Amino acid sequence: MKARIAVLPGDGIGPEVIAQGIRVLHTLAERFGHEFELTELPFGGAAIEACGDPLPPATLSACREADAVLLGAIGGPKWSGPEARVRPEAGLLKLRAALGAYANLRPVTVHPALADASTLKREVIEGVDLVFVRELTGGIYFGEKRRDAHSASDLCIYTVAEIERIVRTAGALARARRRHLTSIDKSNVLETSRLWREVTTRVMAAEFPDVKLEHQLVDSAAMHLIRRPRDFDVLVTENMFGDILTDEAAMLAGSLGLLPSASLGKGRSGIYEPIHGSAPDIAGRGIANPYGTLYSVALLLRLSLGLPEEAQALEAAIGAAITAGARTADIAVPGTRALSTAEAGAAVLSNLPRRT
Ligand code: NAD
Secondary structure, three states: OEEEEEEEEEOOOHHHHHHHHHHHHHHHHHHHOOEEEEEEOOOOHHHHHHHOOOOOHHHHHHHHHOOEEEEEEOOOHHHOOOOOOOOHHHHHHHHHHHOOOOEEEEEEEOOHHHHHHOOOOHHHHOOOEEEEEEEOOOHHHOOOEEEOOOOEEEOOOOOHHHHHHHHHHHHHHHHHOOOEEEEEEOOOOOHHHHHHHHHHHHHHHHHOOOOEEEEEEHHHHHHHHHHOHHHOOEEEEOHHHHHHHHHHHHHHHOOHHHOEEEEEOOOOOEEEEEOOOOOOOOOOOOOOOOHHHHHHHHHHHHHHOOOHHHHHHHHHHHHHHHHOOOOEHHHOOOOOOOEOHHHHHHHHHHOOOOOO
8 A cells, every 4th residue: 555654753762763753664564564653743842843833734735635644742941941932742633633633542551571560569550451542632721821920820621522522532432442441520610621522422322332330530540450450441532631531541551662552533544642741851862662663653554544454563572572571671571681762663663474
């Protein structure tokens, strides 16, 4: 097949991990007989430096025209001080909104060989297999922001339609998995959460009666996530709660560097990115973990390009590399030599199937 992929490396470790994603896409194209046209575009801090805009119009239009967007990470201290007039994060929010990418899927699984890389006990995390569905284009991150000399406020607002569509995404996903959906809110305090709970209950009862629905308050969900993570299947929640809980859930897998994400809207296209940020503390040293990016490439192949065999081959190759001990510093066994980002990428390439 022919596919156009817009590649946005971004800042910090973004370009380092994306370089491995590009290698893998080229190799898969060659071995499976596809034509992937990859176009690298400026985005985030790098784009602010180049033209003063974190999402230049040419980058946005290339993303709109592409079959999928592969993104590294954006941001860094250079653009985050209180004096910063334009921030890289503004570009990311604008891109998600412009592409209508309202559903952020974040699968979390624990590779058996990495159970000891987590700070949690092996017996708690072994066998974890859950997916977060985070609402991505509404809530407090997008509501009106105000500031005067004495106060500041961020409006948290959700419409019924916004909740319905994300619950449908989560319900369909749960139906294809273990038929268990946990909806997370703060309905004992927030009006938006009361609406969230009402709409979720209604949509699930009417359209997904075969899926078990459970409601949890965000504070106790945060606790249960590390106490009994195996009990979760699909979790659906609003933008900010999802942002926080998915970083917590990343620690089940052992490192932020392992987890992928897909941000989807109505059509087939989507934005695929590792869940981590630009990691300025390790940027430029070639030691970042590329596996979250490579798992994101697998999601891209499956969900936007409709190539499940290629996606599965890539996931198996990452799994095989990890089993064989190909570990970057964040997941390395103490006392052993950690692989560089490029070496970890090469370990995955060497486990991809040859063309038959
Ligand atoms: P971060 O995810 O960049 O880093 C947190 C910690 O995890 C750091 O110690 C880092 O070294 C480590 N880490 C992250 N990814 C790793 C990888 N692939 N391999 C090994 N270790 C890894 O979060 P932060 O430090 O809070 O934020 C840094 C910058 O990234 C900020 O400017 C923030 O706004 C931005 N950010 C961007 C995104 C995004 O692009 N979607 C997401 C989160 C944060």
